[in-house]
Structure formats: structure tokens, C-alpha cells
Amino acid sequence: MIPTVGLENRSGANLNKRLSEKIVVAAGIVCLSGSSSSAEEHKMSAECYLIEAATERKATGTHTKLDVKDVPANCLKVGDFATNFDLPNAKGTFIKLTDLLTEGPVVLAFYRGSWCPFCNRELHDLQEILPQIKASGASLVAISPQLPTSSAATVLKNGLSFEVLSDVGNHTGKGYGLVYSVPKLERPFYALFGADLPKYNGDESFEIPLPATYIIDKSMKIRYAFVDIDYKKRLSPAEILKQLNLISKEKSSFDKQPRVDVHSKI
Numbered sequence: 001m002i003p004t005v006g007l008e009n010r011s012g013a014n015l016n017k018r019l020s021e022k023i024v025v026a027a028g029i030v031c032l033s034g035s036s037s038s039a040e041e042h043k044m045s046a047e048c049y050l051i052e053a054a055t056e057r058k059a060t061g062t063h064t065k066l067d068v069k070d071v072p073a074n075c076l077k078v079g080d081f082a083t084n085f086d087l088p089n090a091k092g093t094f095i096k097l098t099d100l101l102t103e104g105p106v107v108l109a110f111y112r113g114s115w116c117p118f119c120n121r122e123l124h125d126l127q128e129i130l131p132q133i134k135a136s137g138a139s140l141v142a143i144s145p146q147l148p149t150s151s152a153a154t155v156l157k158n159g160l161s162f163e164v165l166s167d168v169g170n171h172t173g174k175g176y177g178l179v180y181s182v183p184k185l186e187r188p189f190y191a192l193f194g195a196d197l198p199k200y201n202g203d204e205s206f207e208i209p210l211p212a213t214y215i216i217d218k219s220m221k222i223r224y225a226f227v228d229i230d231y232k233k234r235l236s237p238a239e240i241l242k243q244l245n246l247i248s249k250e251k252s253s254f255d256k257q258p259r260v261d262v263h264s265k266i
Contacts, residue, residue, distance in 0.1 A: 068180040069229055071210045075177035078225050082108070082216045083175035087143065087165040090152040095141070095163055101218050104137035105247055107240055108214040110178055111144050112231065114154040115195040119144075119211065122234045123158045129237040130162055136244040138215075139163070145170045145209065147202045168202055173209035178227070182206040215243050223247060 076082065086096045100106050109126060111119040126140060133140050140162040144151065148166045155164050173179040182190065182197070187206055190197060198204050213235040215224040224243045226235035 068210060071178055071180055072227050072229055075210075075212065075227050076214070076222055076225065078222055080222050082214065082220045082222055083172065084220070085143075085165070085167070085172040085175075087167055087172060088148050089163050089165055090148065090155045092148060095165055097141075097216070098220075100139050100141065101216065101220060103139060105139075105218065105223070105244060106216045107133060107138055107140045107244070108216060109140070109142045110173060110176070110209045110212045111142055112208050112211060113144050113146050113195070113197075113200050114150060114157060115190075115193075115197075115200060116231075118232050118234065120154075120158060122211070123154070123160060123164075125234075125237050126240075127158065127160050127162070129241060132241050133244065136241070136248050138244050138247075141165060143167050143172060143209075145173065145201045145207065147200065150200050167209075170205075170207050170209065176209075176212070176214070178209040178212050179207050180210065182208060213240070215240070215247070217247060 082097065084097045086094050088094050097106065097108075107126075109122065111122060113119065123142060126142070130140055141164075142160075142162065143165045144154075145167050146154070147168060151164045151166045154160070167173055170179045187197075197206050197208070201207075210227060210229065211231050211234060212225070212227040214222050214226075217223050226239075
């Protein structure tokens with residue numbers, strides 16, 4: 001059975017008909033069979049149809065105001081100090097940001113969940129550059145509000161060998177100013193392509209973080225931040241490596257500076 005979305009009558013029957021058609025098309029795309037890779041592409045295409053429907057509702061006054069638009073203005077930015085966390089990984093071991101930073105910079109990626117095809121693609125891309133990240137002296141961490149069991153499934157599904165942490169309740173995400181609640185009008189869209197948020201996240205809040213990537217130096221200062229209201233856009237792997245290289249060069253330059261022996265005799 002295809003979930004339907006209740007629409008207000010003030011925009012007329014024609015709008016309802018057009019939106020219903022988009023939803024049906026999206027449902028058809030999701031139901032297409034094929035390889036797991038093809039399934040991810042189908043979900044991406046379906047979500048694009050749903051975005052069109054949401055945009056049309058907004059333009060015609062039938063869209064519930066999304067506070068997601070306020071996230072980029074309120075989230076942590078370059079120059080801010082990162083919020084510490086102590087979160088379980090896929091194996092149940094708790095990981096602290098401060099512990100990771102003793103070894104070097106941290107690349108911190110917030111993602112929506114394993115139900116999001118754009119997130120899965122990003123995680124795959126991050127795995128591809130993990131050797132270069134480690135070579136720069138940095139570590140990589142991904143955080144979502146999913147339950148640890150869902151995070152474990154994400155690790156297995158994408159063949160990940162970096163830390164994938166569970167921020168149940170979005171406490172860390174809120175500390176970074178990234179969390180928003182999916183409006184009730186939008187929730188059937190998520191269910192349409194298998195995003196049962198209460199099941200994945202273990203609560204009924206329908207709160208998720210806007211995808212974001214932070215690069216944090218050893219002093220806990222945010223050196224680079226990428227947050228875009230369009231969740232389909234993610235920071236490129238090349239830019240991550242570029243920023244880590246800049247930090248590495250700064251450290252190398254500092255290490256080469258002559259030291260003054262304060263104990264030497266004048």
C-alpha cells in the first residue's frame with residue numbers, strides 16, 4: 001500500500017493531483033528490482049521526485065515551515081570549539097572526541113542514517129580515502145542518531161573500517177546545532193522509501209541531523225566546516241584531503257621553528 005500525504009484544499013484539486021502523481025512515480029521507482037547498487041540509484045531518483053513535491057507545496061502555501069532552513073545559521077562554524085562526545089561505536093565501545101584528538105585532527109561526518117542513499121554513497125567515498133586520512137595523522141568518525149544495531153548494519157553494508165558512532169537522542173548533533181524535526185507532513189515521504197525513523201533511531205521524535213562535515217584540530221578548534229541545507233550535497237573527498245594537508249603543513253612549519261632554551265645562560 002502506497003502511503004498518502006494529506007494536503008490542504010486551499011491550493012485546489014489540480015495541485016493535489018500533481019503531487020499525488022509525483023508520489024506514485026516515486027513509489028514506482030522504489031519498487032523497481034535490481035542489484036543493491038541499482039536500488040540505491042532508484043532511491044535517489046525517488047527522493048528527487050519527493051523533493052519536487054515538497055517544493056511545489058512550499059510555493060503554493062501548503063508546506064509546513066521547515067526549521068531545517070535555520071540550521072546553517074545556527075550550527076557550529078569555523079573558529080568555534082567542537083563539542084566533545086562520548087558515544088558507542090558499532091561494537092558498543094565508547095569513543096571520546098578528546099581521546100581521538102590526542103593522536104591528531106579528526107574528520108567528523110554527521111549523516112542522516114543508513115536508509116539515506118546519499119549518506120551511503122558518502123560513507124563509501126570516505127572509506128575510499130581512509131588510507132590518505134590516516135597517512136595525514138588524522139582519524140575519521142561518522143555519527144548518526146541510529147541505534148547501535150543500525151550502525152553495525154551500516155558498517156557491514158558499506159564495508160567500513162572507521163568509527164561509526166550512535167548518537168541516540170541526537171544529543172551530540174544538537175550540541176553542533178545540526179538537528180531538526182521532520183514535519184508531520186513530510187514523514188510519509190520517508191516511510192515511502194523505507195526510512196522508518198522510529199525503528200532506526202529508537203524514538204518517535206523524527207529528529208535527524210542535517211548532514212555536515214567538520215575538520216577539528218588537536219586544540220578542538222573547528223578548522224573547516226561544511227553544512228548545506230541541500231542534504232544531497234556533501235563535502236568532496238578531495239577537499240577533505242586538501243584541508244588535512246594544510247593542517248599538516250602548518251604543523252610541519254611550526255615544528256621546524258627554532259626553539260628558545262629558557263634554561264640556557266645569558
